[in-house]
Amino acid sequence: MRNLKKSMIAALTTTMLMSGISVPAMAADDDGTVTLTIWNNEVMAPGLQDNDVAKVIEERLGIKMDIISGDSQKFSVLLAGGDLPDIVYSNYAQQGVDSASLISSGQLIPLDDLIEEYGPNIKANFPVRLEFSKKYASNGQDKIYYIPVLCYEEDPEHPDISYTIENVGLEVRWDVYRAIGCPEIETTDDFLEVLKEMQDYARENDLADGKQIYAISGWSDWGLWPWWLANARELGWLDLNNNVIVNRETLETDIIYNTDAFWDSLAFYNKAYNMGLVDPEAFTMKNDQFWEKCHNGQVLMTYASWQSENMNKTLVANGHADWGFEKLPHDGYPFISGVNSTNAPLGQGIEYATAITTSCEYPEKAMELIDFCNSEEGARLLYSGEEGVHWQYEDGKLVPTEEMKEKIKTDSSYTTSTGVTLYNKLSGMRDIQVMSDGAPANIFLSNEEKANNMLDIDKDYCEYYSEKLGGEYLYPGMVLNDLKEKGELASQSEYLLFTSLVQNPSDETLNIIDQCNQYMNVQGVKAIMAADEDEFAAVREEAMEQLDAMNLPQATEEMKQLYDEAKAAAEEFSVN
Amino acid sequence: MKSKKRKVDKEGKRLLLMALPFVILVIAFSYVPLFGWSYAFTNYRAGMPRESIEFVGLKQFIAIWNNRRELFRVLRNTFALSLIGLVFSPLPMAFAIMLNEIKSQKIRKFVQTFTTLPNFISWIVVFTLAFAMFSSDGMVNNVLRHFGSSSIVNPIGDSKHAWMFQWGLATWKTLGWNAIIYMASIAGIDQELYDAAHVDGANRWQSILHVTIPGLYPTFFVLLLLQISNILSNGFDQYFIFYNPLTADKIEVLDYYVYKIGVLTNNYPQSIALGMFKTVVSVTLLFGANALSKKVRGNSII
Numbered sequence: 001m002r003n004l005k006k007s008m009i010a011a012l013t014t015t016m017l018m019s020g021i022s023v024p025a026m027a028a029d030d031d032g033t034v035t036l037t038i039w040n041n042e043v044m045a046p047g048l049q050d051n052d053v054a055k056v057i058e059e060r061l062g063i064k065m066d067i068i069s070g071d072s073q074k075f076s077v078l079l080a081g082g083d084l085p086d087i088v089y090s091n092y093a094q095q096g097v098d099s100a101s102l103i104s105s106g107q108l109i110p111l112d113d114l115i116e117e118y119g120p121n122i123k124a125n126f127p128v129r130l131e132f133s134k135k136y137a138s139n140g141q142d143k144i145y146y147i148p149v150l151c152y153e154e155d156p157e158h159p160d161i162s163y164t165i166e167n168v169g170l171e172v173r174w175d176v177y178r179a180i181g182c183p184e185i186e187t188t189d190d191f192l193e194v195l196k197e198m199q200d201y202a203r204e205n206d207l208a209d210g211k212q213i214y215a216i217s218g219w220s221d222w223g224l225w226p227w228w229l230a231n232a233r234e235l236g237w238l239d240l241n242n243n244v245i246v247n248r249e250t251l252e253t254d255i256i257y258n259t260d261a262f263w264d265s266l267a268f269y270n271k272a273y274n275m276g277l278v279d280p281e282a283f284t285m286k287n288d289q290f291w292e293k294c295h296n297g298q299v300l301m302t303y304a305s306w307q308s309e310n311m312n313k314t315l316v317a318n319g320h321a322d323w324g325f326e327k328l329p330h331d332g333y334p335f336i337s338g339v340n341s342t343n344a345p346l347g348q349g350i351e352y353a354t355a356i357t358t359s360c361e362y363p364e365k366a367m368e369l370i371d372f373c374n375s376e377e378g379a380r381l382l383y384s385g386e387e388g389v390h391w392q393y394e395d396g397k398l399v400p401t402e403e404m405k406e407k408i409k410t411d412s413s414y415t416t417s418t419g420v421t422l423y424n425k426l427s428g429m430r431d432i433q434v435m436s437d438g439a440p441a442n443i444f445l446s447n448e449e450k451a452n453n454m455l456d457i458d459k460d461y462c463e464y465y466s467e468k469l470g471g472e473y474l475y476p477g478m479v480l481n482d483l484k485e486k487g488e489l490a491s492q493s494e495y496l497l498f499t500s501l502v503q504n505p506s507d508e509t510l511n512i513i514d515q516c517n518q519y520m521n522v523q524g525v526k527a528i529m530a531a532d533e534d535e536f537a538a539v540r541e542e543a544m545e546q547l548d549a550m551n552l553p554q555a556t557e558e559m560k561q562l563y564d565e566a567k568a569a570a571e572e573f574s575v576n
Numbered sequence: 577m578k579s580k581k582r583k584v585d586k587e588g589k590r591l592l593l594m595a596l597p598f599v600i601l602v603i604a605f606s607y608v609p610l611f612g613w614s615y616a617f618t619n620y621r622a623g624m625p626r627e628s629i630e631f632v633g634l635k636q637f638i639a640i641w642n643n644r645r646e647l648f649r650v651l652r653n654t655f656a657l658s659l660i661g662l663v664f665s666p667l668p669m670a671f672a673i674m675l676n677e678i679k680s681q682k683i684r685k686f687v688q689t690f691t692t693l694p695n696f697i698s699w700i701v702v703f704t705l706a707f708a709m710f711s712s713d714g715m716v717n718n719v720l721r722h723f724g725s726s727s728i729v730n731p732i733g734d735s736k737h738a739w740m741f742q743w744g745l746a747t748w749k750t751l752g753w754n755a756i757i758y759m760a761s762i763a764g765i766d767q768e769l770y771d772a773a774h775v776d777g778a779n780r781w782q783s784i785l786h787v788t789i790p791g792l793y794p795t796f797f798v799l800l801l802l803q804i805s806n807i808l809s810n811g812f813d814q815y816f817i818f819y820n821p822l823t824a825d826k827i828e829v830l831d832y833y834v835y836k837i838g839v840l841t842n843n844y845p846q847s848i849a850l851g852m853f854k855t856v857v858s859v860t861l862l863f864g865a866n867a868l869s870k871k872v873r874g875n876s877i878i
Contacts, residue, residue, distance in 0.1 A: 073839050079623035096842045097622055105623035212712040212728075220820045281712055284733040284820040507621055514841035519646070525821035550643060 034362045035064040036369060037085035039075070040425060041094055043067045045416050053419025056386050063369050065423075072096030079105060086360035087370070089352045089425060090146060092241065092510075099146060099350045100504035103139045108355045109363060110143040118367040121375035125428055126151040128575050129346050135573070136501050137350045146353035147370060152344040152430040159340040160432045160440075162477045163450050164305045164327050166338025166493070168230045171308045173300040174326035174461055176202050182464070188268055188332035195277050198300050208297040216272050217299040218282035219290040223517060224266075224524040226282075228256065230303045231265035234333035236492065240499050241351070242513055244559050248335075248492045253563040255513070255556050257520060257547055263540055269528045270536050283525050297323060305338075312455055324457030326476055329465075329483050339480045339491040341432055345575040349500035352425045374428030376435045383431045383442035385420040391443050398443045408444075408453070450475040498570035502562050505555075512555040516547055616849040621842060636849040647850075650833040653739075653826055658807040660743045665800055669792055671751055672758030673784055688759070691752025699813040702745060706732060706818075732818065738826035746814060757799070758792055765791035801869060801877055805862030808854045830854055 029035075035048070043049070046067040054065050068078075068085045075095040078084050084107055090099040102108055115122050115130070122130070129148040137146045154160065164171070176198045185191050195215035202213045218226035229239055237245045237259070245261065246253045256262040272278050279299070282290075293299045294311050295318060302308045308325035315323045327336065347353075356366045372378040384391050390404045400408075407414045415422050421442065424431065431442035440446055444453065451474035454462070462473040471482045483489035505513075523543040530536040616636055618629045640647060671691075678684040694702075709715045712728050720729060731741040769787045778786065812831040819827060828836075830850070838847025863878070870876040 072842075076622035076839070076842065096839075101621055101623055104625070104628060106625050107623065279712075280728065280730055280733060283822045284730070507619065511841060511843050514843070515643070515837075518836055518840060522821045522824040529822075546645065549645065 031062075033058060033062045033064055034365050035066050036087060036360070036362065036366055037066045037068050038426075039069070039085045039088040040067050040423065041069045042425060043069060043416075043422055044413075049419065051417060051419030051422070052386055052389060053381060053422065056381055057369070057372070061365070061368055061372060063365055065369075079107065082107060082359070084357040084359050086362070086366050087354060087356055087426075089149075089354055090350055091352055098504050098510060099137055099353070100139050101507075102355065103141075103145050107358050108145045109358055109360070110141075110145060111147065111356060111367065112144050114356070114363060114367040115144060115147075115371075118364055119371045119374070121371045121378070122147060122428065125374055125376075126153075126345060126347070132346050132349070132500065132573070133353070136503065136569075137353065146350060146355050147374070147428070148347035148349060148353045149425060149428055150344065150352065150430045151347040151428060152341060152433050154341065154343045155434060160445075161340060161447075161481045162305065162338055163445075164308065164476045165336060165480065166305065166341050168233050168304045169327055169337050170230050170234065170331055170333075171302045171305070171325040171327045172331075173198065173202075173323065174457055175323050176207070176300055177326075177328065178460070178464065179205075185328065185330050185332050189271070191332040192268070192272055192275060192277065195272065195300065196275055199277055202297075202300060211296055211298050212279075213298050213300070214279035214282075215277040215300045216269065216282070217279035217285070217290055217293055217301075219285050219287040220283050221286045223521045226303050227269050227524060227528060228262050228265040231268055231333070232256070232259075232261045233337035234331070234335050235261045235264065236335045237261045238337075238492075238496070238499070241502070242505060242510065242559065243517065244563065246496065246499060246563075248494065248496070251496070251498075251567070253560060255516075255552065255559060257516060257543070257552065258556060263527075266524055266527045267536060270530055273528050274531070278528070283529075294325075301325075312457060315457075316455055321456045322460075324455060326457070326461045327480065329480055329489050334490055336480060336484075336489060336491045338493060339477065339484050339489075340493045341430075342493045343495040344430065345495075346497075346500045347428070347430075354426065370426070373423070373426040376429075376441075379427050379429050379433070379441040380435065380443075382423050382427045383421055383440075384444065385418055390418060390420060397448075398437070398439045398446075400443065400449070447474060450477075497573065497575060498563070498566040501566040501569045501573060503565065505558055505562060509555045509558045512551045516550050516552050516555070519543075519546060519550065613848060613852055615845050616852055618845055620845050622844065632845075636843075636846045639846060640849060640853070647833075649825065650828050650830055654808055654810060654829045656739055657742060657810050657827075657829060658803075660739060661746070661810065662800070662803060662807075664743070664747065665803060666796070667747065668751055668754035669758045669789075669796055672755040672762060673788055673792075675755065675759065676762050676788070677780065677784070688752060688755075692756065693752070694749045695753035697749065699817045702749060702814075703817040706745065733820060733822040735823050735826050738823040742814065742818065742827055745818075746811075757795060761792050761795040762788060797869060797873065798877055801862070801865050804865040805858055807861055808858050 040046075046069040049065045049067060058064050066085075070078075072095050075097060079097055079102070088102075090102060092098045111119075126148075129151060130144055133144045133146050133148060134142050138144070172195070177194070180194070180197050180201050183190075183194050183197070185194055199213060199215040202208070207213060232239065232245060236248050238248055239245050239256075240253070243256050244253055245256050245259060247261075269278060279285075279293070285293075290299070291307075291311070294302065294307070295314050297315075297320065302311065302325050305327070308327075312324040315321070329336070354370055356363050356370075360366050373382060380387075384398075384400075385404065389401065391398055391400050393399075404418075407418065411417060414420070421431070427441070429441055432440050432445050434440050443449060454475055458476050461476050462479060465471070465479040466473055469479070469482065471479070473479050473482065480489060480491070484491050520543065523539065523546070527536055527539040527543070530539050617631055617633060619632050619635075620629050675684055675688055678687065707714070710717070710729060710731055712730070717728050720727075731737060734741065765788065769791070770783055773783045773787050808830050810829050810831070812829075812835060815827050815829050815832045816835065819832060834847045834850045834854070837850060838844050866876045866878045
């Protein structure tokens with residue numbers, strides 16, 4: 001009978017798991033350890049965490065982390081059913097629910113008292129973000145629902161120089177560019193010609209073992225992301241929430257579809273398409289297939305440093321140490337985005353800001369965890385791992401242990417096995433934030449460590465420019481920084497406070513923008529595939545007519561008004 | 577007389593009791609959810625507490641109408657794909673007849689099993705297979721390259737042939753499965769009819785034409801009527817998996833559109849309004865086809 005009961009419970013649990021019904025997290029263990037469910041889409045192995053970092057957190061705080069991840073559908077279902085994890089963050093693009101709706105759902109708890117009692121580090125580090133949260137992210141309730149994360153205070157004397165660039169920008173296969181003699185590029189048309197030459201060279205020399213090679217590829221499951229974002233940044237625009245972009249020089253804001261920056265970006269790929277440079281499968285593939293093609297040597301351009309840096313490491317692991325993507329100092333666009341890191345006293349603003357939900361049985365423990373992640377000790381653990389295991393002091397300097405160095409070189413999934421840099425979105429500060437001991441939170445991002453971890457392809461890039469420009473470069477970003485300081489390259493990284501002070505738009509406007517996005521995901525590709533300039537212009541005209549019919553002008557007006565109000569608010573809001 | 581009536585009552589009650597659980601299930605799962613239609617008249621968004629939900633009248637229906645260009649495009653695709661299906665609806669019947677004519681039972685069973693199996697393969701696996709076959713480095717293009725062709729065949733991203741490609745995939749997947757019901761019907765045709773035809777000098781082809789096909793008419797027409805009532809429901813999985821910007825114009829069907837409006841743009845009330853529209857049209861089509869069948873053939877399913 002007892003066995004039958006056990007079997008029935010097991011069968012029921014299995015059925016619940018298989019049918020996607022969430023099994024409530026276990027309550028406190030006998031030793032007082034509690035399990036907290038945490039929404040996070042960056043952890044590749046969700047579920048109960050048992051890596052090195054998670055174990056330290058469990059020992060230090062008595063908290064087991066159970067990571068829940070998923071897409072916007074899953075988040076909406078959890079929200080509608082009142083089953084949100086204990087700790088969530090706000091991200092409209094990922095979750096399909098904006099921060100204001102999360103508050104109005106009544107499923108977030110005000111954190112003021114908890115911070116007062118359990119949040120000394122939250123109060124001490126970047127306190128201005130709490131004022132921001134009260135004023136701009138509480139639906140006018142003047143309470144703290146969200147704690148902004150990833151704050152960064154730059155040192156104007158020693159600005160952080162990115163390893164290559166910070167985040168988004170077009171990068172090309174350096175080895176192929178070098179093989180064709182590093183031709184000069186002055187305009188975007190020159191850039192396309194160079195890409196054509198690179199493609200021809202790669203095909204003639206069969207660099208992908210007989211597989212088709214294209215200079216440019218992409219993926220379809222992120223909408224038009226590959227086809228405008230990097231280009232718009234290099235045209236001097238910064239992408240913000242809800243498809244708004246801001247011109248960094250004039251501070252003009254608009255919804256992307258109304259701007260020339262967006263259409264010029266598409267026009268660049270349209271020209272490339274008609275030159276035979278765009279992989280026809282770019283519009284049908286999924287994101288992981290794009291990565292696979294890059295790893296196979298079938299693609300010669302990427303769109304972000306986090307793609308290139310990851311891919312370069314994989315290429316080394318695959319036996320192609322001489323292959324790799326780098327940022328060319330000049331690719332015909334006027335700007336390079338992110339040679340230095342942008343100041344961020346309010347962190348990412350409402351984006352990824354942490355909140356505790358009413359589902360949480362142990363809000364004080366949740367606050368303890370959040371506060372720990374907002375401390376220097378917590379940030380060091382999240383970004384660099386445990387002292388003695390992943391890093392150590394050597395002659396007064398923080399350096400990785402031999403074991404960790406070996407792991408980074410040999411284990412491409414070391415972040416999952418160690419937990420290092422896996423929970424960044426919980427951290428109150430950025431990885432490059434220099435802490436009181438003089439080292440960045442992520443010790444691997446000190447200049448010395450960047451230089452120590454250079455790949456062969458990065459060395460080749462630095463040597464080439466060292467010979468050409470006469471400087472001494474420890475890693476690729478230093479080449480770009482040197483050119484920037486000499487005035488030979490333009491980069492923008494000024495902090496725009498008002499972009500964080502924008503109130504949430506109305507549901508109707510969000511809905512209009514969402515519908516326009518869905519429409520443009522198709523129409524944008526049509527524009528890229530237009531046979532010539534006339535057809536491109538016709539597609540653009542048709543798109544604007546349809547966007548008008550979908551009430552885009554109405555949404556634009558509201559968004560512009562919200563940004564104008566934010567600009568006025570920024571005059572009064574001091575981050576110092 | 578009285579006792580006979582009582583017996584009938586008793587029998588009727590017993591039958592009613594037997595049917596009751598199923599009636600309750602139908603009410604619970606088919607009628608109670610209709611309460612959800614009320615959300616089509618509100619401004620609901622996921623997570624919104626009940627007290628904040630406002631009645632907005634026909635706003636969602638008006639929004640659908642204002643965006644009718646999109647709706648008409650989606651309806652065109654839905655009808656086109658369904659009509660292609662309707663035109664080729666005798667295919668499973670023809671396949672079943674051909675299978676039935678195979679003399680060797682071993683070969684017949686093998687072909688039947690082989691063609692039925694794809695029905696159990698999920699659409700995501702079908703997509704993976706299709707991608708492996710038709711990608712630029714896939715089997716088909718490799719063979720074409722081997723024979724000196726420089727052009728690449730990519731039906732997954734080919735808008736011109738999207739309808740026929742999708743129909744081909746669906747047919748490959750379901751032909752064997754859909755033939756089962758006809759195989760059963762053929763088995764039910766009186767053998768004496770074949771014997772009589774044989775005595776009258778009919779050959780195999782004439783037997784098929786004058787005995788098998790007329791014997792399958794009732795099954796065919798019932799399935800056809802059901803297919804007509806489902807003309808707006810040509811499935812979601814297939815088009816969800818194969819959806820991409822190149823073919824979206826052609827394969828975005830009503831079910832996918834409802835998903836897009838509801839889940840991708842978080843406008844649940846409008847997606848419910850679309851669902852209501854679909855139900856009304858489907859019910860109208862079913863009764864229309866039923867009435868037509870009654871008039872033309874003299875019998876119907878309702």
